[in-house]
Amino acid sequence: MNPLALISITAFVTATVSGIYIFVKNPESRFNRTLLAFSALVAYLSLTDFGLYISESYGMAALWVRMGFLWPFVVPVILHMVMIFTGRMRRWYTLAALYVPAFIFSVLELTTGLITAGPLLTPWGWTFAASRSPAYDLSTIWGLVVGLIALILVVIHLKSSSSKGRTQGLYLFTGLLLPIITGFLTDFMLPFTGIEVPSLTNPAAAAGVAIIAYGVLRFHIPVLSPINAAMDIVRSMNSFLIITDLEFRISYVNPAAERLTGFSAAELLGRRIDEVMEFEGKLSEMMGSMAESALKSRDGLVPVVVSAGHIHGSGGEHVGLLFTGSDIRPIKEMEQKLKRREERLVLLTEHMADGLGEFDRDFNFRYLSPSVKNITGYSHEHLINRSAIDFLDYVHPDDRENVRDLIMSDEEMHRATFRIKRPDGSYRWVEYVDRPIRRDGGISGYVFGLRDIHEHKLAEEALRVSREKFRELFRNMNAGVIALTPFKGGFRVLSMNPAAEEMEGVVCGDVKGMELEKALPGIAESSIREALEGVTGKDGPLHLPEVKRGERWLEVYIYRLSTGEVVIIYCDITLRKEYEERLRSSLREKEALLREVHHRVKNNFQIISSLINLQLSEIQDPAPLLDLQSRVQSMALVHELLYESEDITSIDMRRYIERLTSSILDSYHAAGIELNVSAKDVTLPIETAVPLGLIINELITNSVKYAFSEGGEITVELESEGDDFILTISDNGVGFPPDFVLEESDSLGLKLVSGLVDQLDGDLEVDMEDGTQFRVRFSVVPYRPRI
Incomplete structure (x- = not known):
């Protein structure tokens, strides 16, 4: 037998069995009924393919080709099922748009050769030959468009589905799209490229129906079974559900009950409901009611709200009990939060600085916070049950009429600032504001706030006086003041004082709001304009000590205020x-x-x-x-x-010491003596340099004359140490005799050195080990006027 004939008869059996299986699963489903029609169409077309493949003559083959005239209905039926499954089948005319073209093409296929020219013998047996006519091209394009629409709807639905729904739907959509893709390849794409292959559309459609049937068997595709949908709802619901028999023994729990209790279904089944849940009173009294209870979990009690009811059989008899409810821990936590918030609100109300209170609709006091006494000086007992009209006696006479008019007005919200008389006779400024309390569509009272603004009022008055002083100072100061406001690209003139108007030769009112370049070209063309861009306000004002403008010299300060404005203050310093x-x-x-x-x-x-x-x-x-x-x-x-x-005023001591010591060595022809001088960056005034030079002269001369027999080394160091200076003169000569005492010496030079050290207010130290070292510590001699 021809292998294709065997495939076709297999497809016939597969489509028939699968379609009947799906229909039996849920005969009431419109989708199942449409899928049964599709299975019957596929089975019929597979049977015609079988007859065509086993034909032994041209005439028999031509008969079976004509019998396959229903093939145009395959793609519309697929789109019909896709639209039902995705919920897009809503109007009857959609069906007309699908099936009218299919009916026309079927009639043409049955009565003419415009679409199918007739049978054609191929290596794999008899098949049909396509007619190269507009009708064939039109039917092909129509089939591709309908199939493409079905494909697009499938993709959209899969993207919007959940992961579980996507897994189930893939079986359904694979079964529906398999014949579309296979038919596109074997009946159009491959023949168009010149590759002749047998048509496999009908076997693919039969395989698709089998895939759908497998999906129904394994995944219970929801659209095919309302019972399965109901079970999915029970399994996925957040509320727990427990079913018991009439003896209150558990026969079913949903996953939510397992999650709440922490026990598996196997651990719960067979136990009594009161072993899992706490009840007040008898279980029989709970039927048909809702109450708070608690589930017993592994971690303790879980507060729940539960309702109980009977499950009825087909005859109305009681067959079991149903307990369902929800975890109310979030509600309990919210109640605790609200309670804590209420406590904090009461605490805040009792201790806040502002006073709070409540009037009834006739403006009688119903509630007063303790802080009202701090503001008014009157206790709660003194004011409660009094009316706001009575309280007018405590208002300053100048403010009393305004407050009375405000209270008697029809406005819903009242706001006023007035002075209140305290028990000691003093007055303090307060601010009052109220809002209506609405109940049953009307105003049942007012809640009000009272704030002590006495210090604020005093500060306002002080600020007003300060502003007046500032304006007076601004108008009368000799320095010119110009305030500028920045904008994108430059500055605009905000204000000028009279001194600036006189200096610039303009009137502030004429240039206010103008750009700086147009209003004050003299400033815009000076170095002040460039400095305006660099002022930031972070490092204080920008100071321009000298700015040349024409024949005048100006000293300028530029400030950037925290508000963004820039202020220029300048004085004429020409004189x-x-x-x-x-x-x-x-x-x-x-x-x-x-x-x-x-x-x-x-x-x-x-x-x-x-x-x-x-x-x-x-x-x-x-x-x-x-x-x-x-x-x-x-x-x-x-x-x-x-x-x-x-x-x-001062001398570079290094240069002075080098020239002085060099002169001394030249005077005594001391060619064998090496001299080292160190005095970095030390400058001294003449009052200090002269006695210090004489000290150096005496000590160097003494070393040259008495310290060396042949040659030697003399070192002079002058260094600073804080505010003091240290002069060190040393040599590696023979030194002084062991019994030498500086204070008892008759040497004129050494006496002169001691006197000069005293003149410098210094200290002299002598070290006679390994030669001789004189160390003088001194500070700068302050200048003393001679006249």
Whole structure:
């Protein structure tokens, strides 16, 4: 037998059995009835395919081709079932749009050769040959469009379904779409590309019906079984459900009951309901009512609300009991939260600074919080049951009429600010506001709030006075003040005081709101405009000490306020600049004069040194004169350095010490002595430098004359330590005798050193180990006026 004939007869049997099975499962379902019709159509077409494949003559094959004229109904029936399953079949004319074209194509197939030309013998047996005509093309396009619509509806429904519904629906939709896809491939796509294959649409449709039947058997597809749907509802519901027999023994529990109790169904079945749930009174008295109870779980009692009722049999007799309810732990927790919130509200009301109260509709006090006494000075007992009209006696006479009119007005909400008289006779400002209490569509009273605003009122008055003072200061200050408001791209003029108007030659009212560039071009073209962009307000005001505008000089402060506005405050400092220039000119003249004085003093010291040179040749012992000449030169060097320095008030001590010590070594021809000088970044005024230079001169001269027989090393260090300075002069010479005492020495030089150290208010230390070291700690000698 032809294998395709065997496949066709198998498809016939499969479609018939599957369709009947699905229909029997739920005969009332419209979907099941439509699926039965589809199964019958597939079985019929499979039977025609079988007859075609076993035909032995052209005539017999032509008969079976004509018998397959119902094939155009396959795709519309599939779309019909998809629309029923997805809930989109709502109008009768939708069916007409589906089946009228199918009916027309079936008639053409039965009566003409416009769609199918006739039988065709192929290697796999007889089949049909397509007619290359507009009718065939139109039927093909129509079938593709209907199939595509079914495919789109399937995809949309699967995307919107839950995971469980998607798993169940895949069986159904696979069965429906299998013939569409197979027919598209074997009847259109492959022949269009030149590949001839037998038509497998009907076997695919039969396989699809079998897939649906398997889905019904395994997954109980909801649309096919209302009973299964009801069971799914019971299993998925959040409320627990327990069924017992008439002896109150549990015969069924749903998953929600298992979750709440923590016990499995196997552990609960057969137990009495009162072993699982607590009841007040008899179980029989609960029937038909709802009450609070508690489920006994592994973790303790679970509060629930439960209703109980009878389950009736087909004859109306009682066959069991049904207990269903919900977990009310969230409700209990909410009740606790509400209770705590109410307690907090009472606590807040009792202790808040503002007073709270309640009037009835006639404005009689019904409730007053304790804080009302703090505000008014009157106790709860004094005010309760009094009316607001009586309370007007405690209102300041100037405010009384306004408060009375407010109370008597028809407005639903009243707000007022007035002064209230306290028991001690003083008045305090209070703010009053109320809102209506509505019941049964009417106003049953008012709830009101009372706030002490006395300090606020005083602050308002102080602020008003302060504002008036500020306005007066703003109008009368000599400095110009301009307030600007920023906008995208620049600034606009907000206000100006009269001083600024006079400086700029404008009136504030004429330029208010204008852009800065147009309103005040003088400021916009100066460096003030660039500075406006850089002010942030975080680091304080931006200060421009000197701004040149024409012939005038200005000192400018720019502030950015917390509100965003920018304020420019500027003063005309032209006269100050002139005075400063005169002062600088005078200072330069005095500085030049002082330099000349230092130069002449240095020259006078040089003259004295020259005179000493002339005298040296006439005496036998030149040593005293050489010492005197060295001292004179140390003082002359101070004035020389001051004359050469840009700063005529202080001396660079490193440069001074290097020149002084070099001069001393040259004077005594001490070529074998190495000198090291260290005095980094130390400058001293003349009052300190002169005695310090004399000290250095005496100690270096002493080392050169007495410390070395051949050669040696002298070190001079000057360093700062806080506010003090330390001068250290050391040599590696022979040192002093062991019995030498500085205070008992007859040396003029050492006596001079001691006196100069005292002049510096310093301390002198001598270390005679390994040579000699003199260490002088001193501070800067303050300037003392000589005249």
